[in-house]
Amino acid sequence: MAKLLLAATLLCLGLVSVRGLTNEERAALLTGAVGLGNLDIVLDPQNSDYFIVSSHGMPNHTLGPWGRNPNDATHQNHIYRIPKNPTVQAEPSCTPMGPIGLALSGAAIYNPYTGECYDAGMLEAEGFDDCKGHPSPDGTYHYHITPTCIFNISEVPSPIIGVALDGFPIYGPTDETGRTLTSADLDECHGRQVNGQYRYHVTSDFPYFLGCFKGAPVDAQITGEPCECTERADPCQAVNGNEPPQGDAPGQLPFDRDQLAALGIICPTDSPNDVINDHGHGQHGNGSGSKSTVSGAMLVLLTAISINMKL
Numbered sequence: 001m002a003k004l005l006l007a008a009t010l011l012c013l014g015l016v017s018v019r020g021l022t023n024e025e026r027a028a029l030l031t032g033a034v035g036l037g038n039l040d041i042v043l044d045p046q047n048s049d050y051f052i053v054s055s056h057g058m059p060n061h062t063l064g065p066w067g068r069n070p071n072d073a074t075h076q077n078h079i080y081r082i083p084k085n086p087t088v089q090a091e092p093s094c095t096p097m098g099p100i101g102l103a104l105s106g107a108a109i110y111n112p113y114t115g116e117c118y119d120a121g122m123l124e125a126e127g128f129d130d131c132k133g134h135p136s137p138d139g140t141y142h143y144h145i146t147p148t149c150i151f152n153i154s155e156v157p158s159p160i161i162g163v164a165l166d167g168f169p170i171y172g173p174t175d176e177t178g179r180t181l182t183s184a185d186l187d188e189c190h191g192r193q194v195n196g197q198y199r200y201h202v203t204s205d206f207p208y209f210l211g212c213f214k215g216a217p218v219d220a221q222i223t224g225e226p227c228e229c230t231e232r233a234d235p236c237q238a239v240n241g242n243e244p245p246q247g248d249a250p251g252q253l254p255f256d257r258d259q260l261a262a263l264g265i266i267c268p269t270d271s272p273n274d275v276i277n278d279h280g281h282g283q284h285g286n287g288s289g290s291k292s293t294v295s296g297a298m299l300v301l302l303t304a305i306s307i308n309m310k311l
């Protein structure tokens with residue numbers, strides 16, 4: 001009876017503990033679908049309600065080259081405490097910069113944003129290696145999008161490929177019926193229930209891995225971090241004179257109109273304060289486009305909004 005009351009109270013508060021990683025999922029993460037297992041997951045010796053998930057952050061697959069990204073991948077000391085039975089939050093929480101999960105290759109999983117809140121999967125793609133990863137300035141090798149070499153992409157359903165730092169598993173994009181999932185098939189945090197258990201899926205569309213944390217991370221390395229980005233910034237606004245996308249390394253990203261167009265992002269061309277038209281191509285903006293008038297800025301804003309609505 002007391003248990004029932006407690007459960008009812010927690011339900012009212014919106015806090016429900018549910019099953020996290022199963023034994024089978026842990027085993028799959030430790031070995032890896034294609035022999036790339038680089039994770040360690042053990043029970044927390046101080047509190048058996050938690051797992052300690054760790055890795056040195058260097059996958060066995062080929063690393064690099066990373067295009068214009070000048071950073072190097074270096075050994076890391078990834079150690080995170082995750083709940084064995086995650087608590088589903090009444091209000092999901094946003095994901096901070098830095099690791100939000102670990103893949104079975106041992107690499108970190110990051111949120112979908114560049115440092116300026118642009119879509120990293122699109123704007124940093126030039127610097128991704130064959131497995132779709134790249135290093136940050138501190139040497140942390142990470143994925144923003146589907147790491148195609150760490151699992152068998154044609155397997156139905158997709159296997160588990162990692163674990164989020166709130167304790168929920170992350171699976172590949174194919175469901176039990178062989179259908180390739182997209183974000184439209186998933187909830188706001190990019191997950192769904194399968195046989196009563198919550199899981200995230202990586203998909204080929206934004207936000208790729210996680211849209212938010214469905215569960216509550218418990219590790220202080222995560223809980224203490226603010227979320228710098230909660231939605232995608234419009235790269236066309238950068239073209240039109242705002243801070244350009246710079247991603248993991250200053251100056252590494254394309255940002256002028258032609259380069260964005262090559263990535264499938266078509267920016268308006270009739271803006272009166274178009275920094276590209278004013279100053280030529282390839283200039284890495286430093287605020288030089290800020291001479292715009294108020295009406296010019298309004299026009300850019302309205303154009304950007306109308307473009308956003310079409311996407």
Ligand SMILES: [Zn+2]
Nearest residue numbers: 110120144248
């Ligand atoms: Zn990155």
